[in-house]
Amino acid sequence: MAHGDMRSFLAAIESTGDLIKIDDEVDWDQELSGIGRLGCERNAPTFLFNNIKDYPGWRIACNPIATWRRMAVALGLRPDAPVPELYKTYAEREQHLVPPVKVKDSRCKEVVIPGDKVNLFDLPVPMVHEGDGGRYLGTWDLVVSKDAKSDWVNWGMYRFMVHNERLLTGFPRPTSHLGKMLLDGYVPQGKPMPIAIAIGCDPLSHLAAAATFRIAGNESELAGGLRRAPVELIQCETSDLYVPADAEIVIEAEVYPDRVNQEGPYGEYPGYRSGEMGNAICARVRAITHRKDPILTLDTTGFMDSSATTTSISGAIAIQRRLEANDIPVKAVYVPPEGGVHLAIVSVRKGGADIARKVVETLTVRRALISKVIVVDEDVDVFNIAAVLHAFATKCHPATGIHVTRYVGRANTLTPAYTQEERVTRTGASVAFDATWPPGWAADATPVRATLDSMYSPDIQRRVLARWKALGL
Amino acid sequence: MSKEYEIFARHPERVLSGREVVLTLRDLTPGRSKYRGINVRAVVSRPPRPGEPTLWIRSVVGLRDPKPCSVRIVEELPEAFEAVPYSDFFEAMERAERR
Numbered sequence: 001m002a003h004g005d006m007r008s009f010l011a012a013i014e015s016t017g018d019l020i021k022i023d024d025e026v027d028w029d030q031e032l033s034g035i036g037r038l039g040c041e042r043n044a045p046t047f048l049f050n051n052i053k054d055y056p057g058w059r060i061a062c063n064p065i066a067t068w069r070r071m072a073v074a075l076g077l078r079p080d081a082p083v084p085e086l087y088k089t090y091a092e093r094e095q096h097l098v099p100p101v102k103v104k105d106s107r108c109k110e111v112v113i114p115g116d117k118v119n120l121f122d123l124p125v126p127m128v129h130e131g132d133g134g135r136y137l138g139t140w141d142l143v144v145s146k147d148a149k150s151d152w153v154n155w156g157m158y159r160f161m162v163h164n165e166r167l168l169t170g171f172p173r174p175t176s177h178l179g180k181m182l183l184d185g186y187v188p189q190g191k192p193m194p195i196a197i198a199i200g201c202d203p204l205s206h207l208a209a210a211a212t213f214r215i216a217g218n219e220s221e222l223a224g225g226l227r228r229a230p231v232e233l234i235q236c237e238t239s240d241l242y243v244p245a246d247a248e249i250v251i252e253a254e255v256y257p258d259r260v261n262q263e264g265p266y267g268e269y270p271g272y273r274s275g276e277m278g279n280a281i282c283a284r285v286r287a288i289t290h291r292k293d294p295i296l297t298l299d300t301t302g303f304m305d306s307s308a309t310t311t312s313i314s315g316a317i318a319i320q321r322r323l324e325a326n327d328i329p330v331k332a333v334y335v336p337p338e339g340g341v342h343l344a345i346v347s348v349r350k351g352g353a354d355i356a357r358k359v360v361e362t363l364t365v366r367r368a369l370i371s372k373v374i375v376v377d378e379d380v381d382v383f384n385i386a387a388v389l390h391a392f393a394t395k396c397h398p399a400t401g402i403h404v405t406r407y408v409g410r411a412n413t414l415t416p417a418y419t420q421e422e423r424v425t426r427t428g429a430s431v432a433f434d435a436t437w438p439p440g441w442a443a444d445a446t447p448v449r450a451t452l453d454s455m456y457s458p459d460i461q462r463r464v465l466a467r468w469k470a471l472g473l
Numbered sequence: 474m475s476k477e478y479e480i481f482a483r484h485p486e487r488v489l490s491g492r493e494v495v496l497t498l499r500d501l502t503p504g505r506s507k508y509r510g511i512n513v514r515a516v517v518s519r520p521p522r523p524g525e526p527t528l529w530i531r532s533v534v535g536l537r538d539p540k541p542c543s544v545r546i547v548e549e550l551p552e553a554f555e556a557v558p559y560s561d562f563f564e565a566m567e568r569a570e571r572r
Contacts, residue, residue, distance in 0.1 A: 054505045131535030135508050162508070164511070179558075179559070187558060255558065260553065260554050260557075262510060263562070279561055420533065
């Protein structure tokens with residue numbers, strides 16, 4: 001069953017032992033986020049901070065679905081559901097979009113602060129890491145924007161930093177859907193672009209916002225599909241945008257078509273602070289609405305943050321769909337959390353150099369977030385990292401099995417391996433490691449894997465497994 | 474306690490040139506408004522000059538130079554710089570400096 005809002009989700013993960021409430025005072029300046037950071041690195045529960053220095057009455061929930069257990073609960077599954085089951089659930093629900101419904105009243109309007117009264121420092125915006133460019137309000141958010149020329153409404157999860165009382169800077173990448181809307185539709189006309197930053201919505205709405213979804217697709221319908229129930233939306237105070245009615249906090253703003261300001265640096269999901277600062281967007285807040293006793297949500301970005309689960313699932317399914325659409329005989333895709341959303345494992349029914357090359361070229365046509373792809377044969381379980389590493393180490397030809405594709409203008413500026421110059425020009429490369437057997441090799445000469453399931457007859461395998469069981473192993 | 478600021482610099486030598494430069498300062502005064510940004514025209518000195526606020530320089534990856542500076546604010550500038558979104562912020566500051 002879908003969780004109607006963040007609070008019902010927090011209650012659900014408390015009941016499964018995946019939430020810890022902290023009532024002692026904690027400092028918003030690095031201490032709170034340091035606890036959350038360690039939580040990511042140690043696969044710890046969500047922390048709900050109930051007592052924040054300087055900000056009585058405010059709470060912060062940290063890393064809502066940064067573990068597979070909490071992702072399972074968000075999807076309405078048992079908390080110990082295995083990862084392939086989560087992938088399968090997402091892939092099935094993604095196929096059945098559910099349109100949102102509009103409502104007139106909601107709790108996210110319990111407090112309405114008009115623009116002239118807005119002070120972003122009244123919110124307990126955390127300083128996430130020592131050495132960040134500023135305090136980050138948007139870490140686990142849902143940013144709504146609308147195309148200037150069509151009905152396309154985009155939800156994305158983008159970082160936003162507080163500059164002063166009313167000014168935010170943000171880094172939806174220029175290749176993101178929001179960036180595309182801004183550059184194609186608003187900047188040429190010199191028009192400000194309305195946005196709404198919704199914070200603390202139900203977890204599957206945030207998952208949909210973070211998802212890799214098609215251009216002109218409406219993520220609110222994806223959220224409805226994942227929830228198996230429509231998302232309720234309510235209109236903003238200062239624009240015709242609609243936001244999830246269950247949001248804890250909504251920041252309504254306008255992105256300048258002709259202004260910039262400092263944004264970043266910021267410790268990001270690949271697990272580094274890479275110095276990508278210098279090219280971002282700048283937005284002026286026009287209103288803030290929030291629930292009473294609001295809960296701000298925080299993703300303590302870095303190694304194994306929430307992207308370890310959200311982008312792992314949505315990115316992998318998106319990769320699979322794209323490869324299928326390009327007639328690549330893909331069987332399964334896994335984006336392992338430890339790879340910082342830079343590594344994908346793709347199993348194919350027919351391998352070889354041509355397929356490996358086509359995989360990496362297909363995945364870098366418009367924007368290139370994944371920089372390394374390991375292509376394996378279909379008998380390798382993509383979720384079994386030991387089996388994948390074995391295939392990679394032994395089957396990828398060191399001279400002829402590596403296929404590099406280079407690009408300019410669409411590289412991932414957060415890729416730590418890039419130089420500062422490459423970041424500025426968004427120049428980069430992606431590589432496919434072909435760990436499949438060449439299709440031209442005769443079956444009677446192709447090496448046989450020396451494992452029980454490959455090098456023994458079915459009869460011996462059955463006998464060995466029976467013996468194994470009898471030994472209590 | 475004297476006031477402290479920090480900046481993020483791609484080219485610290487520009488900041489330390491001794492001439493007036495355009496900077497975005499982060500105000501490190503403890504409290505709810507800590508890390509507030511302010512755009513200024515200022516002169517940076519190293520070693521720090523007595524009586525001036527302390528300034529710390531961080532690199533583009535956020536590492537703080539352990540040697541302190543001081544900053545004399547000549548003029549406060551508008552809260553944002555003129556440039557299209559995704560323009561290079563450091564170049565926008567340098568353009569503002571030449572005006």
